Structures are given as C-alpha cells and as structure tokens.
Amino acid sequence: MKKVIMDASPLIFISKADLLGVFKKMYEKVYMTPSIFSEIEWPLKHGIKAPEVRNIKNSNIVKIEELSAKEIMQAKKLASEHSIGKGEAEAAVLFQRGGYENVIVADVRAHRKLKE
Numbered sequence: 001m002k003k004v005i006m007d008a009s010p011l012i013f014i015s016k017a018d019l020l021g022v023f024k025k026m027y028e029k030v031y032m033t034p035s036i037f038s039e040i041e042w043p044l045k046h047g048i049k050a051p052e053v054r055n056i057k058n059s060n061i062v063k064i065e066e067l068s069a070k071e072i073m074q075a076k077k078l079a080s081e082h083s084i085g086k087g088e089a090e091a092a093v094l095f096q097r098g099g100y101e102n103v104i105v106a107d108v109r110a111h112r113k114l115k116e
Contacts, residue, residue, distance in 0.1 A: 002101040006030040008039035009106035016053035033090040
C-alpha cells in the first residue's frame with residue numbers, strides 16, 4: 001500500500017464530500033504531523049460542530065508522525081523562506097525522510113513551491 005502524506009484541507013474536503021471510504025480503499029492510512037492534525041481538530045476544540053472532522057477521526061485513516069526538534073526548525077525555515085503554511089512545510093519535511101509516495105496539499109502555490 002502506498003504511503004501518502006496529507007495536509008489538513010484535502011482530507012477535510014474528502015470527508016465533506018463523503019468520500020473517506022473510497023479514499024481509504026486507495027490509502028489505508030494517511031500520514032501527517034501533530035500540528036496538521038491539530039488543524040483538522042480546530043473546529044471541535046472551539047465548540048464548532050464539524051461532522052466531517054468526526055468522520056475523519058472515526059475512520060482511523062490518520063497516522064500521526066512526530067517531527068524531531070530539528071525537523072520542526074527546518075519546517076519553520078521552509079515556511080518562512082517560501083511563504084507557505086506550516087502544514088505544507090511540515091509535510092515537505094516529513095516527505096524528506098523518505099518512504100512516502102506522495103504529498104497531497106490543497107494550496108496550489110505551496111504545491112508549486114514544494115515541487116521546486
């Protein structure tokens with residue numbers, strides 16, 4: 001099974017479209033950092049009803065990968081230098097570890113920067 005890193009927005013969009021089941025058949029798990037997952041949980045932590053977030057949590061599709069302190073610093077530098085979001089930067093740093101097939105982000109500009 002392919003290993004894919006995913007930012008928060010694409011997974012939220014997939015959940016809102018009620019496609020988590022289909023997506024889970026393609027990728028048994030998606031990998032993300034704790035801060036990316038925190039972006040997904042943000043509405044629930046702030047008392048906002050978000051069925052798409054509950055669906056994500058109940059699907060058990062997310063596997064959290066911790067970053068080292070050095071990797072966190074690399075992500076901050078990458079975000080700052082390229083004016084991209086923290087999630088996209090952390091996804092890029094996680095990808096650099098190796099062993100992942102793809103990184104899925106929703107921000108077209110960040111996607112372009114990460115390909116460079």
